[in-house]
Each structure stands twice: as C-alpha cells, then as structure tokens.
Amino acid sequence: MAIKESELIINPDGSIYHLNLLPKDIADTIITVGDPDRVASVSKHFDTIEVKKHKREFNTHTGTFKGKRITVISTGIGTDNIDIVFNELDALVNINFKTREIKKELTSLNIIRIGTSGSIQEDIPINSFLISDLAVGFDSLLHFYDSEKFQDLEVSKALMKQCNWFSKKSEPYVVKADKGLVDLLSSDKTVNGFTATNVGFYGPQGRILRLQTQDNNLNDKLSQFDFNGLRITNLEMETAGIYGLAALLGHKSISLNAILANRATGKFSKNPTGIVEDLIKYTLDKLVE
Template sequence: MSDDDADESAEPMDSEDPNDDGEQYHLEVGPGDVADSVLLPGNPERVEKVVESWDDHDVVAEHREYRTATGTYDGTPISVTSTGIGSPSAGIAVEELARVDAESLIRVGSCGAIREEASVGDLVISTGAVRQEGTSKEYVREDYPATADYRVVSALVAAAEELGYDYHLGVTCSTDSFYAGQSRPGFDGFEARDSDEKIDELRQAGVLNFEMEAAAILTLASIYGLRAGAVCTVYANRVTGEFRTEGERKAAKTASLAVKYLAEMDGAVEDADASRWHAGLSIER
C-alpha cells in the first residue's frame, strides 16, 4: 500500500485540536509529565545545564526544539522545557504547558544589554517587556502590557540576593530578529530603517536589554492567568562592545531557587489564610 493510500485510509480526527488525546502535539508531554513550575530556556542543550543543580530529574519528552525534564530542586517539584529561538516557538510552549496544568513559567536565557551598567555576566530580571515581536500581537491588542508576575519577580530577586549574583531589575525588549530587530548590522553591513534611533529611544526609556522570548511568554501567561517572569544572563553589552558567554548557569540557578521560594510563598499564603502573597508574609530563607 502506498503512503498516499495509507493517508486516505487513516481514521479522521474527532477534533481539529491536534492535542485532543491529551499528549501535546509539539512538546509531546501529557498530564502529569510536568510540575506546576516550569523553567523555559531557549536552547535544548541548555536543559542539561539547568538540571545540574537539581536533586534529580528525568527527561520526559523530546521533540524538535522542545526538550522537557522533570525532577526536584531542594525537594520542590520542578520542570524545564526548552523553547527554541524566538517568540513563535515560545508561544507554542506556553500554550501546551498551560494545557497540562503548568502554573508558573520562568524564562531562563541570555541577552544583550543596552545600558553600560549591565555588565557581561550580570543578570537581568525583567519586570516587563517591550512587545517588539509579532507573536503576542496575534493574541491581543498592541497596547496590552507584557508584565511579569510580581511574585515571580520577588522570588527571582530573593534568589539572586541569596546566591550573591549581580543583577539588574527593569524592562526588557523582545524582538523577532537577532540582527536587524536588535539594531545590529545585517549581512554585508545592511542597516534596518531607523536602527540607531530605535536603540537610542529604548536606552532613553530605561530599557535594559534585548532578547527574543520574554514578551510573548509574559503576555500569554497574563492572558491565561499564569505566573510568569524572566531572568537572563548578559552575554553582550552593546555600549561597551563586550561579548562573552560568561555566567551561563547563573540564570538557571537563580530560576531554580526562585521556584523553591514560590512554593514557600504559596505555603505562607495557605498558613496565613490570605488571598495572595504579599510583603507582609515571610518565606523561609
């Protein structure tokens, strides 16, 4: 029988939704495969570096750019799913993780700083993101804010402080292009229209860094009622011209510890019979 005949004889799907059977179409994870909190690096090879500081882990799925592992960090359930490069694939990850009951998502990556004070090897913890990418615009109007959940930001700051890492807190710019979109020259010196003006405007507005996924993750998480945040290690400083892959594991260690703190924050809310975590509630340090 030919491949064409096989296709014609296949049973029709009961639903247009490719995830109808519970296993997600792209991530290939199902209910119970991931913890409530999931770290989101871009590079699938970074998954093994993320889990180095965990107590244990198992790789539960691997398909295309998406590699997922689940384990524990200091006794706290935790997962990691790589998203590939850019907001379109990161948006797919958010969609499918939400469908298998993930509740907290933390982007873990690298970035280029556009302010001198954010040195190579430092961390940038995003409070929000400029939506200079197209994926989130497919979901909601352009003036809808991409904001990080205040609990995730608090947990990331607490983790960076505990680990003794230098970090910066502020707004990130997410782009669809590593080159033209981030005001870098393209092939043969090509420069995008208004390239210099764009980066100057962002600097003057206090934007700290460029990367390619945070805005979509934050926007979709907000729409779906999930907690989300982002922490990136600075690899490049666009002001000083430095570029080094330094401190690669800092963001992963910070995010992993932040997941533990989020669990403790949730416990403090339950113990206090409060409606949500606030600064008046303590967490164990």
C-alpha cells in the first residue's frame, strides 16, 4: 500500500523532507555527529567527497575514506532530532519514493555516533573514549513506538526503584548497541559503559544555574546505581534514541563518546577539540580495518 503524502513528505526535487537528501546521496555506513560544523571535521579526512548538502541543522557529506564509502550527517541535539534523522535515513534506503511503497528487500545501515559526553564515575577520566554497550533513555521517544521487545525492562525497573524515580517523569527505557559494531570499534584505547540519555543539558543533567531541580541528588543516585555489577557511566542526549530506533528499523548502531567532563570530580578537558579530533581519526581507521 502506498504511503500517504502527509506521512512521507518528498520535496519537489525528489529528496526527503528534512534532510534534503536523495536515495543515492547516502552510503550504507553512516557517521552521525551532533554539531553541523563537526561534519567537515570528519569529511576532511576523506579521500573524495561526492555529496555536500545542508538544510537546517542537518549537514551531510558523503565520500570515500581509504576506499570505503561513508556518509557523515549532523543530527543536532536531542532524541527529537534523532527521530527525524533515523526515520528519514531509513526511508531513503527502504522505501521506493516513486511508488511510496516499502521495498521487499530491506537494507540495514551501519550507524556510528561520534559524540561528546560527561562521565559520572571518578574512574572514567576526561579525554577517554567510551563505547556505550547500553543506553537508558530518560525521554519518551521509544514509548511512542511498539518497542518493548527491544527494551531491557528488568534494568529499567531496577533503575526506577533504586533512584526513587519521580512518577511524573517519563519511564526510562534501556536498549543495547549492536554487538558486532562494539567488537569492531573496541580496543585498548576504549572503555565500555552504560550511557544515560537525558532530555536536556541543564536541569535534566543535574546542572543548577538559577533553577532548582526536582531531585538535586539524581546524579548521585545514577552514579550509585548497581544492577548485578552494571553501573551508569556517563550522560549525553542522543544515544538511547539512536539504539532504540536502529533496532526497531533493523539497522546496526553504536555510540562512541569523547569524555570531555567528569561530573564527579568537576573537571573539564583542557583540549576538547583535540580529543574529538582523535576520536574521529580512531573511528575512521577502525571502520576500514
């Protein structure tokens, strides 16, 4: 059955609505970054660049790195943007834009987030590279989809109990990275962790400027969470949405984090740009090993 025009919006030039991309514009391996300016920080390492398109916060470059075709796209901040980017990337490879029908043979994308994050554990230092084995989402994105079969309900229930979760906040959801990508991108230069995806940078991550938070001790509760040895390691704003939608759509995803801040010690990296650059080069080299 054809998908209605109001549900799948295609621009007059045949591109998908928000990303402004054509199906031919993207590779099967996709790197996501939050900051539109960081796209060029990745693509400057490419041997060739064939596509450069930018609309709103969504900046896209597609090219080759050591013979491998790769797309790098900015998502902006937050899981609301992840909902747009992942649904539209999937549409580009799995929906026929002419007939508006889902293809019989589906394509699975490899999606790698290169992002920044803050640790909430003293032993995970600034300037380290963290791979998110698991992520817990404090937003409500995944609850709008039929997604419980991809969630670790046992861990989320334990978290709500141990943290005395405020009932008016969205119920946390827990999702996993793709194991194959974790194995590919892990090394003695990385640490593995359990990432909390927050709905904001200030109050939701326990930062107090002029506004008091509902629970001033939430970060301490999160850092002390323990489920059979599993602990929450860091805070950011996209990973759980990425893992959830990737799993639902049949794609593979992983999130790599440059740890720029340690909330437990109060320290921040003296060279954040350099650390992110090192993570970019590390990721690209691992993808072509």
